[in-house]
Amino acid sequence: MSSSRRTWLKGLAATGAAALASACDRIAGDPAVRAGLRGAERLNHGLHRVLFDRRTLAREYPDSAISAVFRANGSIDPGDPLYRRLAAGGFADYRLVVDGLVERPLSLDIASLRALPSRSQVTRHDCVEGWSAIARWTGARLAPVLEQAGLKPEARFLVFHCFDTLDPEAGADGRYYESIDLVDALHPQTLLAYEMNGSPLSIAHGAPVRLRVERQLGYKHAKYVSRIEAVADFSHISGGRGGFWEDRGYEWYAGI
Incomplete structure (x- = not known):
């Protein structure tokens, strides 16, 4: 492929991602928009994987680029009773469960997570609402965590179950969750972050552990991660679209 054609296609992929973001406020009431964006999502996903x-x-x-203010978005203080007890104890009793299609289910406390291979990176967070901020995470x-757990051959996605509830009226389906494929899961910048700008995560920013998947x-x-479930597909989970916002019209693949 020529360099000019590759550059054009990369620009098209980026444009597709921007279109997905800018159209989110129109998704809920327009089935035609939803159908069109699903097609754009497939194109965006395919182009990213090819290019x-x-x-x-x-x-x-x-570090000089780190934002003075990093907005805390979505949930900022989960009301889940278990989460409140864990937070009151400084998360000493917190355990991150890794299960599903794995050979060796894990239950990791913060000390165990800190003992695993780590990475620190200063990256930009791009919100679908149109704002961005830079922080050190x-x-x-995540890749060594999955290696320790041993993914089964049929595992294709990871589902991140969280402590926070964004829609109390939806019952269990109102709890936040997200999912990624194994390409993003095994990416070297994909982290189970426990620090932001050199300090333990604040509750507003997802304490004690949040996902960082920097190319989306x-x-x-996802903030407030309690469990990582390896699955063959996510059609049986909540609304079946792979995430809290995806079940409400957002696109599953949000690559940028």
Whole structure:
């Protein structure tokens, strides 16, 4: 492929991602928009997988670029009773469960996560609402966690179950969750972050552990992660679209 054609296609992929973001406020009431965006999502996903090496890094910045203010979005203080008890105890009793289609289910406390291979990176968070901010994230790389658990051959996605509830009227379906495929899960910048800008995560920013999947939009970066479930597909989980916002019309693949 010529360099000019590759550049054009990369620009098309980026344009597709921007279109997905800018159209989100029109999704809920227009089935035609939903159908069109699902087609754009498939194009965006396919182009990203074809054009970008699986290990291509999202841009990283110097510490001097870190934003003075990083907006805390979505849930900022979950009311889940178990979460409240864990927070009151400084998350000493927190355990991250890794299960589903794995050979060796895990239950990891914060000390265990900190003992795993880690990475620190200064990256830009791009929110679907149109704002961006830069921060330094430090956490356990997800790939070694999965290696320790041993993914079964039929595992294709990871589902991140969270403590926060965004829609109390929806019962269990109102709890936040997200999912990614194994390409993003094994990417070197994909972290189970426990620090932001050199300090333990605040509750507003997702304490004690949040996902950082740097090549996707902000709603994919699940906060308050309690469990990681390896699955063959996610059609049986909640609304079946792979995430809280996806069940409400957002696109599952939010690559940028």
